[in-house]
Amino acid sequence: MIIRQNNIEVGDINSEEDYKINNRKEILENSLFFDLEHYIYKKPICVGVFGCCYFNKEKHKICVTQYMIENEKDSIEILYFIKDYFYEMIRKYKKKYIITFSGNNDFTVIKYLFNKYNISCKVLESFVNIDLQKKYEKQEKVSIGLKALEKKFNILRKSEVLSGQNLAKTFGRIVKDSDYINRMPNDKKERILLYNEQDVVSLFYIYLNWDKVLNSQLIGAN
Incomplete structure (x- = not known):
């Protein structure tokens, strides 16, 4: 399995108005930003890449962790890595929130595979x-994809956009091979990992700047 960890420098965000609104600061510092690349054929087959990051306020860095499968055996092993990662984030880092983009799809894949392989x-x-x-769709009454939302937030991708198919x-x-x-x-491996990394890092910046860009408060769930 490919395990990739990266720390990305973040500028001083303490002056950001959005960072201070109500409990925004508390949520940002206690959140994970999460995205999967997966393979589904009628039913979920495997997680291809797991990507997750969080903001380290002391170091002013986004800490990214990724797991990418290299064979069929890894498609099961990665589920244990995911499980252990989330437990560590709760127990060691006290994380309480997961920020996603269309996260129900990813959660459905993970839960299906945990159940398939009898992983409690x-x-x-x-x-x-x-x-x-x-x-966004509740507020703006229009559907949107992540790449389109990135443009609204002036997020310039450092990675090329890859086709989900x-x-x-x-x-x-x-x-299979x-x-x-x-x-x-x-x-090619690096392009896949960079693509997934950009997805989770973009979620951090979108959440941080939501109120400033869209003129609407974004706090928690619902």
């Missing part, structure tokens, strides 16, 4: 989910 895990029930897609095909090949990952160019 109720950790997701410990978090309050804040779904930015639902928040092509990603699914890649993970399908990985679980144990040697496929060895034939995959390293730059």
Whole structure:
């Protein structure tokens, strides 16, 4: 399995008005920003990439953790990594919220696979989910994708935009062919990881600047 950790510098956000509104500061500092790349064929087959990050206020950094499968065995092993990661975030770092974009899809995949492989895990029930897609669509009365929302927030991607269909095909090949990952160019692996990293980092900046960009308070769930 590929395990990738990265710390991304964040400027001084203490002067950001949005950071101080009501309990925004408390939520931001106690949140995870989460996204999956997965393979579904009629039913969920595997998690291809797990990506999650949180804001370290002391170091002013976004701490990103990613797991990417390299074979069929990893498609089960990654579920234990995910479980352990979330438990560590609760017990060690006291995280309470998960901020997502259309997160119900990712939660459905994880829960289905936990159940399929008889992995006991109720950790997701410990978090309050804040779904930015639902928040936006409820407020603006129009559907939107993450890349379109990034444009509204002037977020410039450092990674290229990848097709969800092509990603699914890649993970399908990985679980069917144990040697496929060895034939995959390293730059392709890096592109997939950077794409997923950008997704979770974008969620941080969208949440941080929501009120300033959309002129509407965004606090918690519902």
